Amino acid sequence: MSQQRSERIGNILHYLWLHQQLSIQQAHELLNYADATLRRDFNYIALHYPGMERYHGGLRFNVNSADKEFVFDMKKNLNIEAKKQIALLARQKIQPHDFIILDSGTTCLELAKVLEIPARVVTTDVNIAHQMAQMSHLESYIIGGMIRPGYFTVGESLATDMLKTFTVDQAFISCDALSLDAGITNATLFEVGIKKTIIQRAKKVFLLADHSKFEQTNPYNISTLSCIHCVITDEHLPDSLFKRYRQAGVNLIR
Incomplete structure (x- = not known):
């Protein structure tokens, strides 16, 4: 993964930890990333990060279904x-x-x-x-x-x-x-x-x-x-x- 993509995904995960939900439109407005880039990143996050759930137009973080060690690591790095x-x-x-x-x-x-x-x-x-x-x-x-x-x-x-x-x-x-x-x-x-x-x-x-x-x-x-x-x-x-x-x-x- 490139450093630029790693930074993007880190910013998205940080927002989801704090707010539990993020739409592509919100991410575009808040983070200034292109919609096509965000869709790819959202799909990657939903596939690779426990508790991250893709829905039409966005992502949500379901802490109850997340791996507990992943949750701790997320919190530790915020x-x-x-x-x-x-x-x-x-x-x-x-x-x-x-x-x-x-x-x-x-x-x-x-x-x-x-x-x-x-x-x-x-x-x-x-x-x-x-x-x-x-x-x-x-x-x-x-x-x-x-x-x-x-x-x-x-x-x-x-x-x-x-x-x-x-x-x-x-x-x-x-x-x-x-x-x-x-x-x-x-x-x-x-x-x-x-x-x-x-x-x-x-x-x-x-x-x-x-x-x-x-x-x-x-x-x-x-x-x-x-x-x-x-x-x-x-x-x-x-x-x-x-x-x-x-x-x-x-x-x-x-």
């Missing part, structure tokens, strides 16, 4: 530079020998990768635990419980009960969406109890959220933004949104 930027900002909040919790998710995984100082770390994510197991300067713990297939996150009541045995200096949590009206929300119920418990067990809570998650709402409520010490985002958050959140009293940095 806004990767933004996640790395957020991770570096979050790293500045951690002092040597702090006791912290790292929530599940790809942004928290990026933070784990840059933890070069000695610290004690509790996590609810199998991939993050694997990363920390290779870092001899960290004293690391993984919460036990049910693992969500394909997503590598730990949840349900057993994990929540185990989390209650810890009290930490700081927690770094992720979310699927946040807004001034709805607060922090998640797309699935599986991790909600865990995230609520993390917020309760930390002296300070930092929410790591890239710009694409702002002013979005998902079905399951986690908390209001007033429960968060600081929201850390990336430089691509529009100035207008940055000012709105700061004016509303949210401690937001980028």
